[in-house]
Amino acid sequence: MSKKGILTVVSGFSGAGKGTVMKELLNQFDYGLSISATTRAPRQGEIDGKEYFFLTRDKFESMIEQNQLFEWAEYVGNYYGTPKKYVEEQLELGKNVILEIEIQGALKVKEQFEDALLLFITPPNAEELKKRLINRGTETIETIQKRLIRASEEAEYMNCYDYIVVNDDLKACVEQINQIIMNEHSKSSKNKEFIKEISNELEAFKRGEF
Amino acid sequence: MSKKGILTVVSGFSGAGKGTVMKELLNQFDYGLSISATTRAPRQGEIDGKEYFFLTRDKFESMIEQNQLFEWAEYVGNYYGTPKKYVEEQLELGKNVILEIEIQGALKVKEQFEDALLLFITPPNAEELKKRLINRGTETIETIQKRLIRASEEAEYMNCYDYIVVNDDLKACVEQINQIIMNEHSKSSKNKEFIKEISNELEAFKRGEF
Numbered sequence: 376m377s378k379k380g381i382l383t384v385v386s387g388f389s390g391a392g393k394g395t396v397m398k399e400l401l402n403q404f405d406y407g408l409s410i411s412a413t414t415r416a417p418r419q420g421e422i423d424g425k426e427y428f429f430l431t432r433d434k435f436e437s438m439i440e441q442n443q444l445f446e447w448a449e450y451v452g453n454y455y456g457t458p459k460k461y462v463e464e465q466l467e468l469g470k471n472v473i474l475e476i477e478i479q480g481a482l483k484v485k486e487q488f489e490d491a492l493l494l495f496i497t498p499p500n501a502e503e504l505k506k507r508l509i510n511r512g513t514e515t516i517e518t519i520q521k522r523l524i525r526a527s528e529e530a531e532y533m534n535c536y537d538y539i540v541v542n543d544d545l546k547a548c549v550e551q552i553n554q555i556i557m558n559e560h561s562k563s564s565k566n567k568e569f570i571k572e573i574s575n576e577l578e579a580f581k582r583g584e585f
Numbered sequence: 586m587s588k589k590g591i592l593t594v595v596s597g598f599s600g601a602g603k604g605t606v607m608k609e610l611l612n613q614f615d616y617g618l619s620i621s622a623t624t625r626a627p628r629q630g631e632i633d634g635k636e637y638f639f640l641t642r643d644k645f646e647s648m649i650e651q652n653q654l655f656e657w658a659e660y661v662g663n664y665y666g667t668p669k670k671y672v673e674e675q676l677e678l679g680k681n682v683i684l685e686i687e688i689q690g691a692l693k694v695k696e697q698f699e700d701a702l703l704l705f706i707t708p709p710n711a712e713e714l715k716k717r718l719i720n721r722g723t724e725t726i727e728t729i730q731k732r733l734i735r736a737s738e739e740a741e742y743m744n745c746y747d748y749i750v751v752n753d754d755l756k757a758c759v760e761q762i763n764q765i766i767m768n769e770h771s772k773s774s775k776n777k778e779f780i781k782e783i784s785n786e787l788e789a790f791k792r793g794e795f
Contacts, residue, residue: 376749376751495773497783500782500783500786501783501786501787501789501790502786504787505790520790523787523790523791524790524791526787527784527787527788527790527791530780530783530784530787531784533773533780533783533784534773534777534780535773536773537772537773538768538771538772538773539586539771539772539773539776539779539780540771541586541771551768551771554764554768555768555771558748558761558764558765558768561748561749561750561751561761561765562747562748562749563705563743563744563745563746563747563748563749564744566749567744569749570740570743570744570749572710573707573710573711573740573743574737574740574741574743576710576711576712577711577714577733577736577737577740578737579711580711580715580730580733580734580737581733581734581737
């Protein structure tokens with residue numbers, strides 16, 4: 376079966392529990408890391424190539440020009456993005472890599488990397504999403520309303536994802552995502568090499584090399 | 586998530602262990618049955634609607650004409666086929682149905698039922714297939730050679746399947762197939778209803794129904 380790593384992109388509504396799901400996935404299973412690039416200054420203790428690749432604006436912009444990023448965005452005057460090279464190296468080594476990216480970024484990854492697996496994490500219904508946002512207890516009603524309006528806009532893109540994963544029970548959700556990624560290795564579209572090999576071997580029998 | 590049953594079609598090389606895998610799947614998990622139709626006479630003890638739907642040639646041919654079969658073939662003077670109605674009833678009831686059908690039949694099912702999930706079972710390599718056919722001890726070298734030649738022709742269609750499942754370890758293979766089918770319920774293409782519902786609920790928040 377396909378030994379190359381699978382590139383998975385996880386998105387979901389704010390309040391769906393993406394962060395916790397990602398943390399559990401990376402804790403429990405052996406996924407390859409993705410390291411983002413940024414032009415913001417390193418904070419105390421942050422190491423280049425660990426928390427981020429810290430780049431100058433010139434370097435970042437030349438990477439944009441040379442199409443070396445899966446996706447990028449500018450946020451509060453700084454660039455943030457996902458360098459292709461580091462991810463591709465890990466995939467070649469057979470590591471599955473998971474990226475948590477918001478929807479527009481996720482769709483950009485898919486455009487450039489057709490084999491990417493897109494997962495969308497959602498609570499079982501909108502009422503539950505509202506409840507979770509309220510229960511966080513960290514945000515004003517206005518902020519929660521803004522998040523729900525944003526979720527309503529984001530819902531239009533759910534069809535672009537390969538799977539919709541309901542995060543009702545954390546353990547079950549994490550397990551399901553891991554299973555989906557493992558089974559992705561068995562997709563026929565990802566096993567052209569295997570199909571070719573077994574075809575050639577069978578062909579040899581046909582030629583009488585029994 | 587999608588409550589409608591998933592229609593799965595399993596094919597694979599003769600000697601890949603399909604029969605045992607199917608038996609284990611139906612034993613261990615709660616799958617809906619498919620009952621084939623045939624024009625051959627019932628054998629002693631066979632009950633209409635249990636082992637087969639036993640039909641007259643006229644009835645079978647009228648079902649062909651009215652497109653009421655997913656696939657059919659004539660074998661030693663008798664018709665065999667898969668009636669749509671019985672399968673569709675079970676899918677509507679939320680039962681997952683698995684059909685074991687050879688390649689041409691499987692592709693016919695997919696043509697008529699786009700949502701069907703196609704799985705191809707294979708041993709890890711051609712040498713292992715040969716070994717299994719020899720170890721059965723029931724067939725002459727000539728028959729084994731014929732089966733391998735047929736496998737070589739069948740290999741050309743592996744790309745048409747959704748997943749290639751290696752049957753190396755029976756238990757793992759059965760588990761993987763069941764997982765693939767379970768996760769199929771989370772495909773976004775099978776959850777248009779869910780996406781629509783959560784979108785409408787979120788839309789209501791946007792209109793201020795908070």
